[in-house]
Amino acid sequence: MKTQIPLYPHPRIDRMAVYTEVSDTELNAFAGCYDFGEILACKGIAEGIENSNFQLITETGNYILTLYEKRVEPDDLPYFLNLLGHLSAKGIPCPVPLKRRDGKSLGTLCGRPAAVVTFLAGMWPRRILVEHCAEVGAGMAQLHLAGQDFPMRRANRLTIDAWEGVLASCRGRGDEVRAGLTEELARELAYLQAHWPKELPGGVIHGDLFPDNVFFRHGRLSGIIDFYFACNDFFAYDVGICLNAWCFEADNSFNITKARRMLSAYRRHRDFSERELAALPLMARGAAMRFLLTRLYDWLNTPQDAFVTPKNPLEYLAKLRFHQEVSHPSDYGLE
Amino acid sequence: MKTQIPLYPHPRIDRMAVYTEVSDTELNAFAGCYDFGEILACKGIAEGIENSNFQLITETGNYILTLYEKRVEPDDLPYFLNLLGHLSAKGIPCPVPLKRRDGKSLGTLCGRPAAVVTFLAGMWPRRILVEHCAEVGAGMAQLHLAGQDFPMRRANRLTIDAWEGVLASCRGRGDEVRAGLTEELARELAYLQAHWPKELPGGVIHGDLFPDNVFFRHGRLSGIIDFYFACNDFFAYDVGICLNAWCFEADNSFNITKARRMLSAYRRHRDFSERELAALPLMARGAAMRFLLTRLYDWLNTPQDAFVTPKNPLEYLAKLRFHQEVSHPSDYGLE
Structure with a gap:
């Protein structure tokens, strides 16, 4: 073993939860940094393992809000978010981080790093063909x-x-x-x-x-x-x-x-x-x-x-x- | 104690899950009974105690899909669903069940009674004023x-x-x-x-x-x-x-x-x-x-x-x- 590994195991848990509860007050303050309009709903998504994900419905459309929980290394986030922008620009159908008014794509919500990404239509296949x-x-x-x-x-x-x-x-x-x-x-x-x-x-x-x-x-x-x-x-x-x-x-x-x-x-x-x-x-x-x-x-x-x-x-x-x-x-x- | 009570306790659990996983295949078959267009996404909502709830995003808009789990008595469902229609017609801002093509508002999905209701904008208040x-x-x-x-x-x-x-x-x-x-x-x-x-x-x-x-x-x-x-x-x-x-x-x-x-x-x-x-x-x-x-x-x-x-x-x-x-x-x- 070369290094002390930061262990990020991957449970593939069937039933999941949201780790962090986001209050309406905190969310509205966070939303003020973006141009996506009024938030109509923000519901925690039961899928997902590592982070807390919310289906964000606003006046301008649908988005995904992600709060990065402790299994994600904050120093890695610029890699992930920049990669999404890069791949999307090349035509890969991946979520694209929204830019905040200050030009950044990473913010803070409930004490956690947080980002809003575009919504992708489609469903994942339960039965693989x-x-x-x-x-x-x-x-x-x-x-x-x-x-x-x-x-x-x-x-x-x-x-x-x-x-x-x-x-x-x-x-x-x-x-x-x-x-x-x-x-x-x-x-x-x-x-x-x-x-x-x-x-x-x-x-x-x-x-x-x-x-x-x-x-x-x-x-x-x-x-x-x-x-x-x-x-x-x-x-x-x-x-x-x-x-x-x-x-x-x-x-x-x-x-x-x-x-x-x-x-x-x-x-x-x-x-x-x-x-x-x-x-x-x-x-x-x-x-x-x-x-x-x-x-x-x-x-x-x-x-x-x-x-x-x-x-x-x-x-x-x-x-x-x-x-x-x-x-x-x-x-x-x-x- | 007069009767054997069916006990429907109300845990008010902070972190919740979806009880039933709905496959894309089953969902598309279910969606065929409705006129809400193609399903773009269907994500389990982490809130909710008694039932499995999904944020349903279709070509025509946003809806909530509910699968009624065992804590709800199926015989009660007509009361609940008709009540929503009644109250909504009187101006109460409550979800309205969508009618299926066969005129019913209750169907079956994954072996459970299931209904689709309209989406309501807004968030519940975490800090009560x-x-x-x-x-x-x-x-x-x-x-x-x-x-x-x-x-x-x-x-x-x-x-x-x-x-x-x-x-x-x-x-x-x-x-x-x-x-x-x-x-x-x-x-x-x-x-x-x-x-x-x-x-x-x-x-x-x-x-x-x-x-x-x-x-x-x-x-x-x-x-x-x-x-x-x-x-x-x-x-x-x-x-x-x-x-x-x-x-x-x-x-x-x-x-x-x-x-x-x-x-x-x-x-x-x-x-x-x-x-x-x-x-x-x-x-x-x-x-x-x-x-x-x-x-x-x-x-x-x-x-x-x-x-x-x-x-x-x-x-x-x-x-x-x-x-x-x-x-x-x-x-x-x-x-």
């Missing part, structure tokens, strides 16, 4: 290309350097979830550390491109949200995350048709290099490891109750084991 | 008048007949909250049962007119929501609820100015009879008892965790004790 995977593959490639000249940089805090620390913070309690899990994870980590590439084509990645962060209208991708894991890393690692997030069925079986459509749609916008292709199984394995570890941490550290349900880490153990058996990119449907 | 109390007094009187020719009836399931049952279901555990509480509540219940009037002017009451159910714009009442405790009962009991809900400060001290403004605004629309005036202290006392009992039940039966916070029942013990000391309506600021 092959067509969704193709759209996501294309959208991810366009995002990777659009970010190439983004001038800021942010290290990935949840990539391989961090995993040893996350595993250590589980204190050998993995076997509470499944006998032998701690040992299996230690072995996998050693393998990944020995084989992780030093260099691959990279740039800005989304880092969390799960179905609940992608909106669709009439089957077409209409929005990508939640860039709070965005960072600079290998493009193929983002692809590995999406293989895990979009291409397995509910029984954890791999759907090669979904993967083929995702990867081929990606390649039509940005083709993989030979080295990327060869690294794809390892990237998918690493991505499975990352979500397995953070889910395990959350599983062990979230109080058991009716309203907050940490996602089952073992879903990602099944996915990890699938990728361990992959010997060739063709197992992902690539020709 | 005297002006809010005057607006609520006037709005409540107008609501009472507007409901007078509503033809349906619904008994109040949480009035005096039910309290013995709620107290019994707390099984003497009141003393876990405060020494002597169970005995104090039993004594108060006996007093209320001995003195509760058989007859007072009545009709449709809201039954839950707390600040989070009343919206304001520019200081004026712009919306009344959450009619799921509405029923037929004494008007003065509704007034008693509002005295408790609006006229005490955070330290549980009674603000007679707020009460005076609320009651005098009420009287400008609907004056109290002599018997109502005389009964007001008893009604306020009963209303305090009702919320004290249901909060006590929830306090004893809600798991203690970070996200769900039942409201402190002792807030209502303090209010109850205030009303016990009231000897004359003038103690509420009435001339």
